[in-house]
Amino acid sequence: MFRSAVADWYEVPTGSMKPTIEEGDRILTDKMAYDLRIPFTHVSLLRLAEPQTGDIIVFDSKVADNRLIKRVIGTPGDIVSLQNNELTINGEKVSYSTLNESIRWLDKTEHLKGHAHTIRLTKSAASLVQFPATPIAADHYLVMGDNRDNSADSRVIGLIPRDELLGRAERVIVSLDYDDYYLPRSDRFLKRLE
Structure with a gap:
């Protein structure tokens, strides 16, 4: 009952x-961050809070037929556009600064309504680098993966209805390296997600 209503991984x-977030991370999800729910259901008894821009959410996508984890970019009432992999929210361009660069990708800090986090862009041509100004409807959210050019997010599955939310991702509990015989990545244990 705890995992169905309070917290889950x-x-x-x-x-x-x-x-x-890396492949192999086990993420602690606060299932009471937004709603008090009847255990074992998606039925909300009481709304406790609303997802905010920059939150990392876990949701059951009906369109993707899968449980997904993405970052909230647009909340109800926002107008969001993406041009050349740079966001504009409500007419204000989001600021970016370069962190790291490799042969294949570029890591940047994205400053999103007072919340800074790292995104990854590929250097090869990407097909999802833009979308027109999109108004966010009531009880819906525009979400994107931080690995912008390798994420099936709202650019593919559309806006996320609030009733699909499961909770807010809080931290990495444990991490196993899929590319190295599932060895633990202890430097990621209990890492807070920002």
Whole structure:
């Protein structure tokens, strides 16, 4: 009952949230961050809070037919656009600063409504680098993966209805390196997600 209504863990199978979240991370999800729910259901008894821009959420996507983890970019009432992999929210361009660069990717800090986090962009041509100004409807959220060019997010599955939310991702509990015989990545244990 605890896992169905209070807190749960989610195993991350893909790199869509790199560099914030790695494949093999087990994420602690606060299931009471937004709603008080009837255990074993998605039925909300009481709304406790609303997801904020920059929150990392876990949700059951009906469109993707899968449980996903993404970052909230747009909340109800916002107008969001993406041009050349740079966001504009309500007419204000989001600021970026370069962190790291490799042959294949570029890591940047994205400053999103007072919340800074790292995103990853590939240097090869990407097909999802833009979308027109999109108004966010009531009880819906625009979400994106931090690994912007390798994420099936709202650019693919559309806006996320609030009733699909499971909770807010809080921290990495444990992490196993899929590329190194599932050895533990102890430097990621109990890492707070930002």
